Amino acid sequence: GQQVMQIPQYQHVQEGEDFTTYCNSSTTLSNIQWYKQRPGGHPVFLIQLVKSGEVKKQKRLTFQFGEAKKNSSLHITATQTTDVGTYFCAGRNNDMRFGAGTRLTVKP
Amino acid sequence: DGGITQSPKYLFRKEGQNVTLSCEQNLNHDAMYWYRQDPGQGLRLIYYSQIVNDFQKGDIAEGYSVSREKKESFPLTVTSAQKNPTAFYLCASSPSRGLNQPQHFGDGTRLSIL
Numbered sequence: 051g052q053q054v055m056q057i058p059q060y061q062h063v064q065e066g067e068d069f070t071t072y073c074n075s076s077t078t079l080s081n082i083q084w085y086k087q088r089p090g091g092h093p094v095f096l097i098q099l100v101k102s103g104e105v106k107k108q109k110r111l112t113f114q115f116g117e118a119k120k121n122s123s124l125h126i127t128a129t130q131t132t133d134v135g136t137y138f139c140a141g142r143n144n145d146m147r148f149g150a151g152t153r154l155t156v157k158p
Numbered sequence: 159d160g161g162i163t164q165s166p167k168y169l170f171r172k173e174g175q176n177v178t179l180s181c182e183q184n185l186n187h188d189a190m191y192w193y194r195q196d197p198g199q200g201l202r203l204i205y206y207s208q209i210v211n212d213f214q215k216g217d218i219a220e221g222y223s224v225s226r227e228k229k230e231s232f233p234l235t236v237t238s239a240q241k242n243p244t245a246f247y248l249c250a251s252s253p254s255r256g257l258n259q260p261q262h263f264g265d266g267t268r269l270s271i272l
Contacts, residue, residue, distance in 0.1 A: 059198065083260060092248060093201070095260040138200060146261075148193075148200035 056149030073139035164264035181249030
């Protein structure tokens with residue numbers, strides 16, 4: 051069945067360093083969504099990618115969708131303490147599947 | 159404000175007991191979902207409903223039941239058949255279950271076994 055793998059599971063960075071999380075699917079995806087869950091909170095939708103090779107930016111966040119629509123990445127430039135949380139990808143084929151998430155901690 | 163309300167925030171269950179988690183939305187969304195989140199794991203789909211009076215099993219439906227008698231309500235019952243119910247339960251909704259619909263989540267219910 052469809053699986054979505056996300057790495058790394060944890061990432062600890064110094065404030066100001068960059069951060070990247072990767073998402074890989076066993077099947078071609080129709081779209082991929084990214085969510086952020088703050089500690090103690092619920093997932094909040096960040097963005098959706100639909101087109102092959104698509105790149106979208108939100109301030110310091112850059113989202114990419116692979117050419118084969120099987121992988122995606124989220125890159126944060128110059129992390130801040132407000133970036134802490136767990137970042138999930140969710141890939142859709144027939145059904146939507148969430149990755150296990152990458153938990154980001156930022157040391158001030 | 160429109161949103162999704164889950165209650166209670168914390169819930170304790172005794173062995174052999176059924177418990178029901180509430181989920182209400184005033185977003186006028188057709189589709190609603192229940193997920194289970196365990197530490198270090200992603201969200202796993204328990205049940206979903208695309209429309210009133212219809213629902214479908216997700217990946218881990220065993221030991222759970224749902225109903226969708228009203229558009230705005232999608233309660234989840236954790237039955238005694240669910241042997242490992244301790245988890246964080248998240249309810250979500252989307253305008254429809256279409257391909258490009260982001261999901262809106264409630265604040266979750268944390269269920270523990272006494």
